[in-house]
Amino acid sequence: MAESSKPGLFVHHVFFWMKNPGSEADKNKLVEGLNTLIDIPGYITAHIGYPADTTRPVIDRSYAISWLLVFNNGEEEATYQTHPTHVKFVEDYAYLWERVVVYDSVGPKL
Amino acid sequence: MAESSKPGLFVHHVFFWMKNPGSEADKNKLVEGLNTLIDIPGYITAHIGYPADTTRPVIDRSYAISWLLVFNNGEEEATYQTHPTHVKFVEDYAYLWERVVVYDSVGPKL
Numbered sequence: 350m351a352e353s354s355k356p357g358l359f360v361h362h363v364f365f366w367m368k369n370p371g372s373e374a375d376k377n378k379l380v381e382g383l384n385t386l387i388d389i390p391g392y393i394t395a396h397i398g399y400p401a402d403t404t405r406p407v408i409d410r411s412y413a414i415s416w417l418l419v420f421n422n423g424e425e426e427a428t429y430q431t432h433p434t435h436v437k438f439v440e441d442y443a444y445l446w447e448r449v450v451v452y453d454s455v456g457p458k459l
Numbered sequence: 460m461a462e463s464s465k466p467g468l469f470v471h472h473v474f475f476w477m478k479n480p481g482s483e484a485d486k487n488k489l490v491e492g493l494n495t496l497i498d499i500p501g502y503i504t505a506h507i508g509y510p511a512d513t514t515r516p517v518i519d520r521s522y523a524i525s526w527l528l529v530f531n532n533g534e535e536e537a538t539y540q541t542h543p544t545h546v547k548f549v550e551d552y553a554y555l556w557e558r559v560v561v562y563d564s565v566g567p568k569l
Contacts, residue, residue, distance in 0.1 A: 358506060359511060360506055360508055360525070360527055362472055362527075362562070364562065394504070394529075396468060396470055396529070396564070396566065397566045398470055398564025398565055398566040399564060399565060399566050400562075400563065400564065400565075401469060401533055401536075401563035401564060401565045402533070403533070403536070403537075403561075403563045405561070407559045407560060407561045408561045408562070408563055409560050409561065409562055410563075412562070415470070415562060415564040415566075417470055417472075417564070419504075419506070423511055423512070423513070426511075426513070427513075449517045450517060450519050451513075451515070451517045451518045451519065452472070452474065452510075452518070452519055452522070452525060453510065453511035453513045453518055453520075454506070454508025454509060454510065454511060454525040454527070455508055455509060455511045456506065456507045456508040456509050456525075
């Protein structure tokens, strides 16, 4: 059965726009921070991303870094949010970003 | 090794805003269409999502339906884009949505 059929799977996708978009050092610093989150237990999949080279009009390539986590359910994601390592990540690295947009998706409704 | 360490993994995440946001029938119709895409070979993970009940200010809950695919690389995603089932999905279901935003992410750069 396709993974899309799992009820309740929780997808947490974060997009970061940087204060200094031209700074590779700042992007690397943020990736360093995201790598600290990988040690937090409880997720199924983690992915650090950069905009791909696809360029259709519907594609938003304006962000600098993306951060995807897939959880079994929303409770696991809530635990991640309050984990000390996550709290410390925000404290230590928030100075790097200008804007963050988060998409939290669950599904399907069965 | 965490999945985030796989070089080149390609994340394709689509968010749909509906022409008739209040219509559950339209949302169900779109989900019907997305389910036709599940039979296209070549992806690692597929997920159909609805906005979760998380409500922090950074969270965008304005979309109706999300569609996540994870591929091993961008070539696989390009093949998916031109697959007849995907082309037919756009032809048959595009009347349902007002706006689509796509985030294509690859990473990490090693």
